[in-house]
Amino acid sequence: MSVSENDRSARLPLDYGPLVGRLAEERRVMTLLDRNPLVTLTGTGGVGKTRLAVRIANSVAASMPGGACVVELAGLPPLGTTTVQQIYAAIGRATGSFNQQSGLDVLVDYLDEHRSLLVLDNCEHVAAPVREAVTALLAGVPGLRILATSRQPLHLHEAGEQVVDLAPLSTTDAIEAFLAYASAGGARLAAGGTGAASDPQARAELQQITTLVEALDRLPLALRLASAWLATTSLAVLIHAVTADRWHTVVDLRPEAEPDGRHSALRRVDDWSWSLCTPAEQQVWQWISVFRNPAAQHELVAVCAGTGLARPAIARAVAGLRDKRILSAGIGRDRVPRLYLLETERQYGAEKLAAAGLLPAARAAHSSYYASLTTAAVADWMGPAEVEVLHGVHAQLDHIANAVDYRIADGELVGACTIVCDLTRSRSPFLCGGLSDVRDIADRVIRAFHRPPPAGEPAVGGPQEAVLLAATMATDGWVTVTQGFPDRAFELIAASHKLHEQWQLEPTPPLLFAEGGALALAYGDPAAVPLLDAARTAFDAPETGGDHQMATMMWAMAQGFIAAPDAEAAAAEYLRVAQGAQAPWNVSWAHWVRALAALGHHHLADARDQCRQALLLQDGIGDLWGLTWSLLVAAAIVTESLDPDRPDQRQAQRAAWLAAAAEERRRLIGVRIAGLRPLAQLHERVMARVGAVLDPRTLERQLDDGRRRHHQAVDYALDDRRPARQHPTGKLTRRQLEVARLMVRGLTYAQVAEALHLSERTVEGYAADLLHRLGLDKRTQLTQDVLDRAGTGDGG
DSSP states (O other): OOHHHHHHHTTSOOOOOOOSSHHHHHHHHHHHHHHHEEEEOOSSSSSSHHHHHHHHHHHHHHTTTTTEEEEEEEEEEOOOTTEEEEEEHHHHHTTOOOOTTTTTHHHHHHTTSSEEEEEEEOGGGHHHHHHHHHHHHHHHHHEEEEEEEEOOOOOOOTTTTEEEEEOOHHHHHHHHHHHHHHTTOOOOOGGSSSTTOOOOHHHHHHHHHHHHHTTTTTTTHHHHHHHHGGGGHHHHHHHHHHHHHHHHHOOOOOOOTTOOOOSSHHHHHHHHHHHOOOOHHHHHHHHHHHSOBBBBHHHHHHHHGGEEEOHHHHHHHHHHHHHHHHHEEOOOTTTEEEEEEEHHHHHHHHHHHHHHHHHHHHHHHHHHHHHHHHHHHHHHHHSTHHHHHHHHHTTTTHHHHHHHHHHHHOOOOHHHHHHHHHHHTTTHHHHOOOHHHHHHHHHHHHHTSSSSTTTTTTOSSSHHHHHHHHHHHHHHHHHHHHTTTTHHHHHHHHHHHHHHHTTTTTOOOHHHHHHHHHHHHHOTTTHHHHHHHHHHHHHHHGGGHHHHHHHHHHHHHHHHHHOTTTTHHHHHHHHHHHHTTTHHHHHHHHHHHHHHHHHHHOOHHHHHHHHHHHHHHHHHTTTTHHHHHHHHHHHHHHHHTTTTSSOOOOHHHHHHHHHHHHHHHHHHTTTTTTHHHOOOHHHHHHHHHHHHOHHHHHHHHHHHHHHHHHGGGHHHHSSSSSSOOOOTOOOOHHHHHHHHHHHTTTTOHHHHHHHHHHOOHHHHHHHHHHHHHTSSSSSOOHHHHHHTTTTOOOOO
């Protein structure tokens, strides 16, 4: 039963609209279809599975003797009602083989004449009969190719099924698609015109469009539906409407749109997904909506235990939601696979959760879980696994912030204070970054206490609340001063003192530590030493071992800042404690404190050795904060080593170079050295000394080179020879190679920074230098072939 070429073409939907950002997926699917009988396109609703399948069908139709045919299955009754015979009938109607004797035999006879492609569109609600039909057809027609689209795989491994999971568009592609849809609808945007890069209006529009496409989860369906509004409204109004009520905004505005069509409105996409879920999956979907960020599967299961479902049932429900592509998958900061709901699905689940009256219970389960993680980190971080524990806390920082917000929203301010204090006590932000985030979280808790209380109730309900609020203020002050903002820090510390006085409380250990540490860092005040010694004594208990360690660190550091007679002995005591705990981060800082104390007493050989030990350890564990200050001390040691009568020009240049590298790193990690007087004075002493030795032109050249090549400063500080400016074909450093490999994979600078626990600015510096070394003008020229030819790649 042959079919003419014209008839085969007429069976396919038209394919003239824009299809942006899917070229790689299109090529992959066509390659797989050439080698495999069955390929399934999966992905969340609205991601563009049907659109891509139609494009592929049109692309391959002419090259297949039997052509291609799209079989729409969305109109069939749901699972449990549809039979395999109805699947055969639907295929028969679409291919033109339908007759009074339709069925498997008729289809096999018809399809066996020529090699052809069947696109089975929207299989998810009739998966069981589709599996049966596909298995039978592939067994009966060896040359047949089937491309299925479904929210979940067909799970036909024995039939050679290959699954291609379609993710939302990248931000760049989503913007391009939105502009294409808007232009097709008659909207004229400056961002879509020529010369947009130099047009201020176009740049402003581009920022708005970026916000909009992110709010729409970069889903092609949502982008197309939302773009239609631009004929009658502005981008600003549209962004507000989508943010405020996406369900009534992202709808099909075409007059001919079917009001009950599955894709006529964004809500109906999720209604359809909801209908495909089991009761357990629906319940877990609701509870997972309290996760605003990707989480590991065991975290989802732990929080959803509050549903009352058994953990195996929750795990199966999570797997089912992932299988249906309601849950998306990605890689977290700690490179652990994580699952998440796109914002559209998250809001849908949250609405269902609130309607069921379960929102407070789900939020409480979430906040309790992450509060327990910070509490455990406080108890566990001092030890051999210190670095892993601190990075583990950092990987959960977004969830911890959400947990604090949930406790604030539910009036659990004591619990919110506890999380903030434990987060800081874990010391994770100092190793891994995030000090500004911690300050912001603490500020939110403090503001919540200052809101007008209900009539007749005090702002602080008792001594326990007072102690915890005072500790949060002191913690906030401590973090603030480490970033170089002493005025705000001492405002917070004064407020903590005031609260102690109001409740007639003696200064608590957190306040003693924060005030002593702030006095030491901000001013190098000798009064810091007794305060920190008192904090050490107060923290001398098993459950506060980490706090005792930090108080000992600051006590020794405070003496080093003022070159106290016992500074070297105090530093040695801190090193003994840190080494006894086998805690690598603390040991690295203990060496730094010993270097500082030896420098203050002009024991330069010991200072140099201790600084070297600190640099080696800090570089090994990726402590960007510590390396910044170790580079400054290294520069100071070189400066103090200069012969006053016959200073070595090369060593003066080295000190200037290192000081500039440290300065650039301070800028990148966001530290204001002017607010840290002892360290600022150390920097000023270096600059004054090298300025007296070097001529202005030479000095400026060293400073400029140190700032630009700061990522090579550790090598220079450890070796008297400056790292050479390498030829473009020269080897990349280990860190540059890590950055290059991730860039080749298409990660943005922000994503590379997250993966490697670096700041985005640092990654940009690495990228600029490695592109220069490889002789490239822009990052788009960086490919795996380029790395391989340069002898720097691994072929992976």
